Amino acid sequence: MKVYFGGCEYPKALTQLHDLDIKAIMFSYAAKPSAHVWQMAKDYSMDILLDSGAFSAWSRGKRISVQEYADYLTKWQPQKYFNLDVIGDSEGTARNQTYLESLGFLPIPVFHFGEPMTLLDELVRNYKVIGLGGTVGKPHTQRRAWLGKVYSLHPSVKFHGLGITNRTLLEAYPFYSVDSTWWLAKFKTKSPRVSMDQEIEREHRIKALLTMAGSGTLQYQVSLF
Numbered sequence: 001m002k003v004y005f006g007g008c009e010y011p012k013a014l015t016q017l018h019d020l021d022i023k024a025i026m027f028s029y030a031a032k033p034s035a036h037v038w039q040m041a042k043d044y045s046m047d048i049l050l051d052s053g054a055f056s057a058w059s060r061g062k063r064i065s066v067q068e069y070a071d072y073l074t075k076w077q078p079q080k081y082f083n084l085d086v087i088g089d090s091e092g093t094a095r096n097q098t099y100l101e102s103l104g105f106l107p108i109p110v111f112h113f114g115e116p117m118t119l120l121d122e123l124v125r126n127y128k129v130i131g132l133g134g135t136v137g138k139p140h141t142q143r144r145a146w147l148g149k150v151y152s153l154h155p156s157v158k159f160h161g162l163g164i165t166n167r168t169l170l171e172a173y174p175f176y177s178v179d180s181t182w183w184l185a186k187f188k189t190k191s192p193r194v195s196m197d198q199e200i201e202r203e204h205r206i207k208a209l210l211t212m213a214g215s216g217t218l219q220y221q222v223s224l225f
Contacts, residue, residue: 001170001174001175001176001177001178002024002176002177002178003024003165003177003178003179003180003209003210004024004025004026004047004049004177004178004179004180005017005022005024005025005026005179005180005181005183005206005209006025006026006027006028006051006179006180006181006184007181007183007184008025008026008027008033008037008041009027009028009031009032009033009034009037010037011036011037011040013184014037014040014041014044014046015040017046017206018044018046020206022206023044023045023046023047024046024047024049024177025041025046025047025048025049026048026049026050026051026179027041027048027049027050027051027078028050028051028052028053028056029050029051029052029053029064029069029072030051030052030053030054030056030064031053031056032072038076047079047080048078048079048080049078049079049080049081049082049179050073050076050078050080050081050082051081051082051162051179052064052069052081052082052083052084052085054084054085054086054087055085055087055133055134055136064084066084066096066099066100069084069100070099070100070103070105073100073105080108081105081107081108082107082108082109082110082131082162083096083097083100083107083108083109083110083131084096084100084107085110085112085133087112087134090112090115090116090119093109093110093112097109108127108129108130108131108160109123109127109130109131110130110131110132110133110162111123111130111131111132111133111150112133112134113132113133113134113135113138113142113143113146114134115134117149117150117153120150120153120154121153124154124157128158129158129159129160129176130157130158130159130160131159131160131162132147132150132159132160132161132162132164133162133163134162135147135161135162135163135164136162136163140166140168143164143166143169144168144169144172147169147172147173148172148173151173151174155174158176158177159173159175159176160175160176160177160178160179161173161175161177161178161179162178162179163178163179163180163181164178165178165179165180165182165209180209182209183206183208183209
């Protein structure tokens with residue numbers, strides 16, 4: 001399993017991951033990393049996965065334009081990126097997927113908690129990697145039951161768990177990849193100054209995530225989708 005480290009829109013966080021030889025990172029369109037941060041990631045040869053930030057925008061009562069998202073993809077050309085999903089609107093999500101594909105993009109589709117499994121069946125027929133979203137904030141029993149159903153229907157599909165780094169869930173289901181900002185926790189800051197205690201705690205959490213992902217070392221190899 002591969003872990004993408006989110007919250008890397010902050011230069012200090014990105015540098016710390018680089019210093020630990022961590023290559024897999026996730027940027028969020030909602031956070032819009034600066035040109036400097038994008039260049040840092042490319043100079044570091046990072047494996048960049050871009051999240052549309054739809055959930056963050058939705059939780060703040062904002063709406064993201066699919067055309068603006070497409071323009072952003074054109075400008076920065078991340079290696080991998082998710083579709084711009086529309087929270088609570090599977091048809092709107094599908095329209096965005098179709099529109100982005102019509103422009104020549106290859107976004108990773110997202111299947112959400114609560115959507116009909118027939119929709120997942122259709123995605124599985126057409127895509128090699130699928131994001132599983134909408135579980136953040138849901139009770140653990142509901143998340144586990146939903147993931148159990150997903151994997152019982154499609155046990156060999158490559159699923160990316162969006163924001164899923166609960167140890168019990170990672171041990172129960174064979175995710176292809178996941179992402180997390182837990183390693184940053186309360187230490188998210190745009191300030192270039194980060195205390196030694198914060199750096200030590202971050203490194204501890206990075207190691208914990210790698211351990212949960214099945215890596216006993218910080219030598220984390222890049223394996224593209």
